[in-house]
Amino acid sequence: MKRVLAVDDTITFRIMLANCLRKAGHEVIEAENGKEALNKLLADPPDIVITDLNMPVMNGLEFIEEARKENAGRGLPMLLLTTEVAEHLKKKAREVGATGWLTKPFDPAQILRLVDQLT
Amino acid sequence: MDEMEEFLTVFFQECEERLGELQDNLALMVDGEWDAETLNAAFRAVHSVKGGAGAFGLDALVEFTHVFETVMDALRSDQLQLTPKICQVLLRASDMMSALIEDAQGNGAADKGLADKIRAELDALAKGEDPDAAAANVELAAPAAAEEPAEPKKDEAPAAAPAEAAAEEPEEDMGPPERELEILFEPGPDFVRSGHDPLKFIRALRQFGSVKAVADGDYPPLSDHEPYETQLTWRITLDTAVDLGEIDTFLIMYQLAADIEVSEPPSAEETPATAPTAEAKAPEAPAEADRKEPEAAPAEEAPAAEAASEPSEPTKAKEPSEPAPAEPRAEEPKRAGEGKAAAQQPRVSKALRVELSRIDRLVNMVGEIVITQAVLSQNFSDLDTGVNVEIGHAVEALSRQTRELQESVMAIRAQPVKSVFSRMPRVVRDLCASLNKDARIILSGEHTEVDTTVIEELSEPLTHMLRNSMDHGIETPEKREAAGKPRTGTINLSAEHRGERVRIVIEDDGAGINRERVLSKAVENGIVPPDATLTDEEIDMLIFHPGFSTAEKVTNVSGRGVGMDVVKKKVQALGGRVVVSSVPGKGTKFVITLPLTLAVLDGMTVGVGNERFILPLSSVVEAVKLDESNIDILPGEVRVMRYRGEWLPMICLELALNMETARSAADLVVVVETETDGRVAIIVDELLGQRQVVLKSLEANFRRVDGVSGATILGDGRVALILDIPSLQALSGGGALVQEMMI
Known part of the structure; x- marks a missing residue:
């Protein structure tokens, strides 16, 4: 059982993601933007983070960048799950320390495999 | 001597x-x-x-x-x-x-x-x-x-092994020959920082076939080691029947942070013998490696563990048929001169045996230096600025160096939790026999290092919790089968560093906490009122309540109602916390967080009159302004304070400790958590900030004092007592009484 922080402003997406993870027995903490996610991450560090990129208040890249400055976020697997494919964003993702880049729509089996693999 | x-x-x-x-x-x-x-x-x-x-x-x-x-x-x-x-x-x-x-x-x-x-x-x-x-x-x-x-000379041990290894190998053929892929794995400088772990990558590769990884590059001495930097590259040989496309898909995840090249070696002739033997050994190698792999400091130990445990297998397998190839040789210098047996290689490093008492002395002396340094800094900052810039720099440098010195000395006392963890499989096996259950335990992160004293104290609570998991968590094989679970239960025991603390998790895949039963039992025992509405988490935490037990009959394993509250007391005495979470039918998870050392304590300094006290930071919940209208006085002069819907007993330090001191303000209270999960409010005059304090035992230097667990010396040279909340509560009296009346 892993503790997964799922961040997405689209409720449907968040629920789909959370359901897929919960069914596999993982514990899911949800957040709807980077800011909320950062607070939850600091309050009780998860084992892995899966976050959307485009979100209000604080986007996924900013969230990862901020989280990496914290003890709880150092070395933590943080995956971006987004519809974006632009190279400059991927480059930015690498710079802020994202663990990996996944494109929506997601394949539940792949997500579960990655959770096992990276934590 | x-x-x-x-x-x-x-x-x-x-x-x-x-x-x-x-x-x-x-x-x-x-x-x-x-x-x-x-x-x-x-x-x-x-x-x-x-x-x-x-x-x-x-x-x-x-x-x-x-x-x-x-x-x-x-x-x-x-x-x-x-x-x-x-x-x-x-x-x-x-x-x-x-x-x-x-x-x-x-x-x-x-x-x-x-x-x-x-x-x-x-x-x-x-x-x-x-x-x-x-x-x-x-x-x-x-x-x-x-x-x-x-x-045992290192040359001899492997030489003895091949004879036996050869004897048991022949028939373990794994079907059609597979090809060998060469994977050059070069993690970028930020590989670990961005949430990856070379070890996990190598382990994940095992899903495709058997893996042999050889590390390249010089590893810096530990003193120069940067935990978040990866200086090594790996040459990985993967025996697999999976096609390249699938492996590429797998690699995408890692390509943000690493350079990975996959190639098929030109000719299978160049690496003979390896393939079949590596396969034959494959089922064992992961098991062995899993047990020995460090979790907490992956970047630091990964190459050693992976490199050392892997080459030991080609060495013994290959030698009879051909001289060892270059790869294992490359590892030789690392263990040359160790003079230890092959089986020990995964964890040997140059070591010097030192008696603990000598180290304790060192720790004490460093503690004194830290204090002296603090006095110096404080006095210097009280002086007029510009007295002497040079001295100012020196004082700065000294404070940095003492901190480093202190950390290094503490590191000497650190020990992997393995010494405790390795006893646990035995506990589980014995319990399986006496309870007629079937369970296995999976250890991970045994190399996580914690202060020796913490380790010594850890054994008892861990054993207690395993017993609890075996007795109440894991079901009988029949029940498990009926619930559609494998007959054999699994208990995961893991340790890892989380900041300045270590986190130990015990997780079973048993029945979970039976909340209905726990609640009805708690009501029966008068722990909670019948009409109380508790959240699931609150119900789960009830199992730590003293005197609580749901066991229908007292077994000799657990169920005397002394188990879990003892665990909680012990963990709290170590300055830690324990939390339980449970999913009915799925399992129960206990998480213990502990400080890495007992010699240093994170404390909050508070002032009462002219005195200074330290409260352990781990028990502080909140500090609030005192509001007279929220205070009530119960019979027996017990004062209570309304706090977020509960009534808390108030502790007045000058009364409890018989101090002769005049209060200046007394308008602040610090809310602290006690061992029994209740909270109390301590009246203080001022909050002076958080600091790490070096613990000095009062018992050893003076005598035991109720209400106080030790002392420390502050930067200005004054002695501050470290408060022991539970005994303070007993001293100030009425705590229990108040709680009863609340209900």
């Missing part, structure tokens, strides 16, 4: 280690995950204890280990086949050996009758298979072996 006595001390220390190795290897045998080297290592452990015992004339130990060794020798030379029954005898024998070693140290007496009985069993084993050969072994094998493993 007498010279002989000194040697004895060293010998007993070594016995400890050898016993540990023996138990590790026996555990592998019991789990059926052994190979020739396992038997060799177990043999060597017994043998070297015997050798030492002989030198000191510890006859009882010599006699016993001699027979033990004979059986081990018969096993490793294939004259005796390992069966579960034999495993049981060996386990008992290792316990007896441990008892005899204790005995030799003059602690506790071993049961002579039992020793004789086990010896007879071993004797029978040694002779049972083939009395003549066994008898001959007693005479011949032991002395012959004495030369080799007693002073």
Whole structure:
């Protein structure tokens, strides 16, 4: 059982993601933007983070960048799950320390495999 | 100290280690995950204890280990086949050996009758298979072996292994030949920082086939080590039948942070013999590696563990057929000069044995220096600025250096939790037998390092919790089957660093906490009122309540109602916390977080009158302004305060500790958590900030004082007492009474 922080402003997406993870027995903490996610991450560090990129208040890249400055976020697997494919964003993702880049729509089996693999 | 006595001390220390190795290897045998080297290592452990015992004339130990060794020798030379029954005898024998070693140290007496009985069993084993050969072994094998493993040279140990390895290999063919892929794996500088772990990558590759990883590059000395930097690259040989496309898909995840090149080697001829043997060994290698891999400091230890455990397998497999290829050789320098047996290689590093008391002295002295330094800094900052810039710089530098010194000294005391963890599989096995259940335990992160004193204190709560999981969590095989779960239950025990703390998780896949029963029991015992509405989490936490037990009948395993609250007390006494979470039908998870050391405490300094006190930061909940209208006085002069819907008993330090001091303000209270999960409010005048304090025992230097757990010296040279909340609560009285009246 892993503790997964799922961040997405689209409720449907968040629920789909959370359901897929919960069914596999993982514990899911949800957040709807980077800011909320950062607070939850600091309050009780998860084992892995899966976050959307485009979100209000604080986007996924900013969230990862901020989280990496914290003890709880150092070395933590943080995956971006987004519809974006632009190279400059991927480059930015690498710079802020994202663990990996996944494109929506997601394949539940792949997500579960990655959770096992990276934590 | 007498010279002989000194040697004895060293010998007993070594016995400890050898016993540990023996138990590790026996555990592998019991789990059926052994190979020739396992038997060799177990043999060597017994043998070297015997050798030492002989030198000191510890006859009882010599006699016993001699027979033990004979059986081990018969096993490793294939004259005796390992069966579960034999495993049981060996386990008992290792316990007896441990008892005899204790005995030799003059602690506790071993049961002579039992020793004789086990010896007879071993004797029978040694002779049972083939009395003549066994008898001959007693005479011949032991002395012959004495030369080799007693002073194991690294060249000899692998040389002994191939003979046995070759014997057991032939028929384990894994079907069609697969191709070998060469993967060049170069993690970028930020690989670990961005949430990856080379070790996890290599492990994940195993889903495609058997993996052999060789690290390249120079690893800096530990002192220059940057945990978040990856200086190594790996050459990985993957035996796989999976096509490249699939592997590429897998690699995408890692390509943000690493350069990975996959190629098929030009000719299969260049790396013969490796493929089949590596395959044959594959089922064992991961199991072994999993057990030994560090979790907490992956970047630091990964190359050593992976490199050391992997090459040991090609070495023994390949040598009979051809000279060892270049790869394992490349690893040789790392272990050259270790002079240790092959089985130990995964965890040996150059080490110096030092008695704990010497280190304690060092820790104490450093503690004093830290204090002196703090005094110096404080006084300097009180001086007029610009007195002397040079001195200012020096004071700055000194403060940095003392902090480093303190950290380095603390690091000496750090020990991997392995010493405690490795005892746990045995606990589970024993419980399986006595409870008629079937469960296995999976350890991870045993290399996580924690202060020695914490480790010593950890064993008891961990055992308690495992018992609880086995007794209440894991169901009987029949029930598990009915619930659609595998008959064998699984308990995961893991440790990892989280910032300045260590996090230990015990997780089972049992029935979970039966909340209905817990709640009804709690109501029955008067712990909660009948009409209380509690959240699931609150109900789960009830199991830590003193005197709480749901066991329908008292078993000798748990259920005397002393289990879990003892765990909580113990963990809190170590400055830690324990939390439980549970999913009905799925399992229960206990998370313990502990400070890395007991010598330093994170504290909050508070002022009461002219005095300074330290509250352990881990128990502080909140500080709030005192509002007279929220205070009520109960009979018996007990003052209580309304706080977020509850009533808290208030502790007045000058009353509780009989201080003669005039309060200045007394308008602040600090809310702290007590061991019994209640909260109390302590009245203080001012909050002076958080700081790490070096603990000084009052008991050792003065005498035990109620309400106080120790003392420390502040930057200005004043002594501050460290408050012990539970005993304070008892001192101020009425705490329990108040809680009763609240309900």
